[in-house]
Amino acid sequence: MATLKDISAELGLSVATVSRALNGFPEVNQKTRDKVQEAAERLGYRPNRVAQRLVTGRSGMVGLIVKIKPDMSADQTFFEVLTGLTAGLAARDTELVLAVDQGEDAVAPYRRMIEKNILDGFILNEPVVDDPRVAFLLERKMPFVLHGTDRDDPPYPFYRIDNQKVAADAVDLLGHLGHRRIALINGRLRHHYAHERLEGFLKAMGRHGLSADLVSTENVVGSDAYMSALELLGLPDAPTAFVCASTPLADGVCRAIRDKGLRMPEDVSVVAHDDAMPLTKAVKFDPALTVTRSPLRDACEPLANMLMDHLNGTPTADLQVTLTAELIVRGSTGPAPKRGITV
Amino acid sequence: MATLKDISAELGLSVATVSRALNGFPEVNQKTRDKVQEAAERLGYRPNRVAQRLVTGRSGMVGLIVKIKPDMSADQTFFEVLTGLTAGLAARDTELVLAVDQGEDAVAPYRRMIEKNILDGFILNEPVVDDPRVAFLLERKMPFVLHGTDRDDPPYPFYRIDNQKVAADAVDLLGHLGHRRIALINGRLRHHYAHERLEGFLKAMGRHGLSADLVSTENVVGSDAYMSALELLGLPDAPTAFVCASTPLADGVCRAIRDKGLRMPEDVSVVAHDDAMPLTKAVKFDPALTVTRSPLRDACEPLANMLMDHLNGTPTADLQVTLTAELIVRGSTGPAPKRGITV
DNA sequence: TTCAAAATTCAAAACGTTTTAAATCTCATT
DNA sequence: AATGAGATTTAAAACGTTTTGAATTTTGAA
Secondary structure, eight states, X not given: OOOHXXXXXXXXXXXXXXXXXXXXXXXXXXXXXXXXXXXXXXXXXXXOHHHHHHHHSOOSEEEEEEEOOSSSOOOHHHHHHHHHHHHHHHTTTOEEEEEEEOXXXXXXXXXXXXXXXXXXEEEEESOBTTOHHHHHHHHTTOOEEEESOSSSSOSSOEEEEOHHHHHHHXXXXXXXXXXXXXXXXXXXXXXXXXXXXXXXXXXXHHHTTOOOOOEEOOOOSHHHHHHHHHHHHTSTTOOSEEEESSHHHHHHHHHHHHHTTOOTTTTOEEEEEEOOOSSSOGGGSSSOOEEEEOOGGGGHHHHHHHHHHHHTTOOGGGGEEEEOOEEEOOTTOOOOOSSOOOO | OOOHHHHHHHHTOOHHHHHHHHTTOXXXXXXXXXXXXXXXXXXXXXXXXXXXXXHHOOOSEEEEEEEOOSSSOOOHHHHHHHHHHHHHHHTTTOEEEEEEEOSSOTTHHHHHHHHHTOOSEEEEOSOBTTOHHHHHHHHTTOOEEEESOSSSSOSSOEEEEOHHXXXXXXXXXXXXXXXXXXXXXXXXXXXXXXXXXHHHHHHHHHHTTXXXXXXXXXXXXXXXXXXXXXXXXXXXXXXXXXXXXXXXXXXXXXXXXXXXXXXXXXXXXXXXXXXXXXXXXXXXXXXXXXXXXXXXXXXXHHHHHHHHHHHTTOOGGGGEEEEOOEEEOOTTOOOOOSSOOOO
8 A cells, every 4th residue: 555655755755745735735836736646646545544543633433322222123214324424424534433332331332432542522312311421421521412412501512403392383383273182292201302392392382371281201102102192082171182202102192093083183183293214204194294394314414514523623602503393284283173072 | 641651751661661561461570560550550541542553554443334225124133233243343352334335336335445444354244146345355355254155165254054054954854744845935046145045945856856846036025925925826736835035035925825725834834044033033923933043143243253363364264154054843844735735 | 146035845753552673681600 | 700591671663644843945026
């Protein structure tokens, strides 16, 4: 493999000039630059990244630690995330190193990777409230970006959606349609996003002068949501609308509505948040699902770029991005039924 | 971050001695070694891998390029592979770098990674016949190990199962049970393993003096196998037994058998090869599936170790492993029915 | 023609480790 | 006390790059 020295010997130039010529420094003569580039091409020169990294102090690698949950099998989502991240990182000449979290202590794999001393930073996802990984990385001063947040006023770079607004938009839509009894089918409160959704829901309900007594949390999969919805629909003052934290949860809710002999949207309306995972497509629902939409895959490249910017010294304040999810009204929402429903 | 120089300054020793002490060289005085280790501990010394790699010429990273097929969603398998590989590599202080193959030319991502000049080797899987990636890596003299083979007499390290024997064992079992009309439901012949299975099937059928005219290839998913089996079962001289290349294919075959109003194993026997993927479990079949079994996840750690050995100069001949799959007889196979079946 | 300024190039240091070859130390033998 | 073998340590080179500070060449004006 040709080195800078080979090129410099070939052309009778110093290594420094060759380096600068190839790296586009302004102070090198155009003729020299041309010669150097030609020779580099001819000799098949490829910079030795290891040497570059030794001198720049960067490893050129960032870590992603994937948590393997025994119950869930990886869906296409994971590959989308992977594709997005590697694409974004490749554009900045950085590699993605993968490790596997096998359950134990959440920070253990991060500690291991840090001690190996080969990573410039991390990409974190699926934060829980006051995530211990976040605390650990902050303490060790290891750069990272978070997809989502783990607290209300985070001192680190993140890329998230406005989860309060997600819930509020859903409530506003349903409120304007005349619904008074609106239920929330939320995820696990250990996730910060679930907290935010709940808060947004409560505030919006308050603005509409509605009582927010129909709240179910800790729903993980569709069948949880199914059970929760069934129970809520059995109440004397049952909901006429559901706000769901995800499309899989909405799927469970829709099943419950059907099984109760109710129609959607005539009897009950449903709004869900849609991360646009390939498995449960909102448009595949019957009727198609009204959603707040924010494709997960859209987050990957920004995340990669933000991490690189962070490493290059961009101040944290400039790396805190909150997106607004788009509200897409489809067939699963309609005007509130004229009177209460009894089953 | 403490360096060797810091330790050497601290103790008034030379950097060389410190390095040797920490790396367990025999020529350093025990007292010195103790002092060095204590100081390293105290100062929190971690070797700078980049520097190590610059001098040793190794990057300490190997690549895995995952091919994303738009149709299939990743099953748990991928995570098992990932877990196995990272565990095996971590034990040898090596990281796994992931890249994504987005469809284009099969060798393109390998070329990209090679030109980046940061990988010591590759792990390849799912080879096709005369795999272009293999040809490319051989030509570039880039070390790799292959899970499976892409040709009959491979000049590279591999870890595979004896696919001819897989098919032969199935045929032998069925032959001894009195079956004369045995069908093969095979995968795509572009995969070398499918070739080998076919060859083993044909040879074994020949040994039993049976005509191997019931062969279906190019079955990718269960529904393909369903159609193929349906067609074969409609023939005048229909099969009384099926040999299937995988459990998902066996699932399709079983559906076809049921839909034809036939019983398993009374009317038709089924044997499949079982890579022990979590999605389609052989024991979940009714009756449980007779299989040749060879868990995919068992291959991961050996593969990682073989690649490391390969990098360390172990001759290729010592790194060509062929395992025999275990034959597990369960309820899906029984004696051939007394007379032919007509539907 | 001369000289200062600008443009360009250079030599050398630095990054943190491993490894080679040489130097020093220790200690038993003469 | 001198010798020499063995044990231990050292200085320095090497890996391939970037970068600093100095040196050289070129340019343009006086």
